[in-house]
Amino acid sequence: MNTLLKIACSVALTASLWGQIQPKVEGHESPADVARRAVEGERATASAPQNNPFESEQDIQKGDVLFQTHCSNCHGTFGAGGRGADLTTGLYRFGGSDAELYRTIRNGIPGSEMGPPQVNDDDLWRLAAFVKRLGLAPPEDAPGDAAEGKVVYLTAGCGSCHSINGQGGTLGPDLSDVGRRRGLAFLEESLLKPEADLPTNHRGTRLLTSAGETIAGIRLNEDDYSIQIRDTSGNPRSFLKHELKGIQRDDPSLMPAYGSLLSEKQIEDLTAYLATLKGMQ
Ligand code: HEC
Ligand code: HEC
Known part of the structure; x- marks a missing residue:
């Protein structure tokens, strides 16, 4: 089959699937519902177009509006991350092609806090277009000094509770990729007010x-x-x-609040260091 014909077929198939599948996401899904949605999700994303059909400037603007409603509480107004990953780095654990972004957004990320949004397929593509635009922005620069921050990490005893690349304790979450999962503001808040956002x-x-x-x-x-x-x-x-x-x-966090234990500069440097931990050594 030549490429054009293949694309035409996949678009036709996708269109017919779009007709059948109404993304149905409810608060209390049974395991069977979850499994069915996963199968539908695979089928719909496997046959989705490779290139984003909704990529005009107007679509991207609409994607921005949708992003503020469905995503910004975790990813931040400008996509720099927070409770959710920083989407401005252009680095993607789950792939950065149009089809991969569509798939991540459509299905959510199993095992993370991110579920699928309740929007129609056209809007999923508009969100993917906006997320792609975010990734082209220059990376967020942490104000602190990451090398100094690493020294603070080692001397403040963070490693007694946290691991980085297999080294350290297990009482707190593994931090090997915390700089990819969380944005700067969240990282700083974790140090100052650990009770604020308990995983x-x-x-x-x-x-x-x-x-x-x-x-x-x-x-x-x-x-x-x-x-x-x-x-x-x-x-x-x-x-x-x-x-x-x-x-x-729900005790207050076991992690000490470091606002009174470290200087402002040390917190800034530590935050910069944590932001460099992307899990990609
Ligand atoms: C409840 C919080 C939450 C919401 C709401 C949320 N996300 Fe996420 N998102 C996350 C977290 C946490 C991660 C990182 C997951 C991981 O890597 O384990 C993530 C990861 C991602 C990724 C993957 C980045 C990569 O490295 O591949 C994309 C893309 C993304 N989110 C887009 C969106 C979009 C678009 C929306 C809105 C439709 C959204 N997210 C809503 C929490 C959220
Ligand atoms: C006594 C154990 C302990 C020590 C010491 C400790 N932490 Fe934590 N940390 C935790 C626990 C437990 C959590 C998980 C949730 C919570 O309680 O906030 C956590 C959460 C975090 C998070 C958020 C991780 C995520 O995935 O959201 C970061 C970042 C962090 N700690 C960094 C540090 C740094 C940097 C230091 C050293 C200055 C440090 N911690 C010292 C126990 C500790």
Whole structure:
């Protein structure tokens, strides 16, 4: 088949799929719904055009408006990131081609906080066009000195709780790619107000045993009968709930607030250093 014919076929197929598939995303999907949506998502993205059909200046502007509604609370007004990844670097873990951006946005990122937005397919493409435009912007420059920040990281003892490229502790989240996952403002906030944005799997938990002992740690897992935590010495421990006198959740973060422990310059340098950690060594 020649290329033109192939494109024509894939556009026709996509058009017919677009007719059938109404992206249906609800608060409480059953596992079967989730599985069905994943299959539909694969099918729709596999047959989607390779090049963005909605890339005019007008589409990009509309994409900006959509971005402010559906994305900016995590990615920031200018896409520089926050709770979500910095989209201005032009580096993409999930691919930066038109088709790949469309796919990431359409399906969300399983296992992350990012779900699929409730918008129609034309608007998905407009969002992809706007995200692509963001990636062409010059990269966000951290004001601090990353080399100095690395020294602060090593001397302040961050590595007792955090790992970078396999080195360090496990009480806090792995930071090897934190500079790709999070934007500058979020990174700085993590240092100043660690309780502000708790990733749920590292929630602080305090257990009171029937023997009267209090055990602090982070929650790893929990069901109706038992709870698993990693205690502050780094040991995973499991408890039956009926053997506990109490479970206190959502403690303030186990991470110290560094605003009073480090100088403003040290915080700035540390933030710059964290921003360089992209998980790509
Ligand atoms: C609830 C927060 C949240 C919302 C809302 C959100 N995202 Fe994300 N997004 C994230 C996080 C977190 C990541 C990083 C995930 C990872 O790499 O594990 C991410 C990653 C991405 C990536 C992948 C970048 C790469 O490296 O490949 C793109 C593209 C993206 N988001 C676009 C969007 C768009 C467009 C919207 C709005 C339709 C949106 N996001 C809404 C949190 C969010
Ligand atoms: C006592 C353990 C501990 C120490 C010491 C510690 N942290 Fe944390 N950190 C945590 C925990 C636990 C979290 C996860 C959520 C929360 O409680 O904020 C976290 C979260 C973070 C985050 C957010 C990560 C993400 O994925 O969103 C960053 C960035 C961070 N820490 C950097 C640092 C730096 C830099 C230092 C040293 C100045 C440091 N931490 C020292 C325990 C610690």
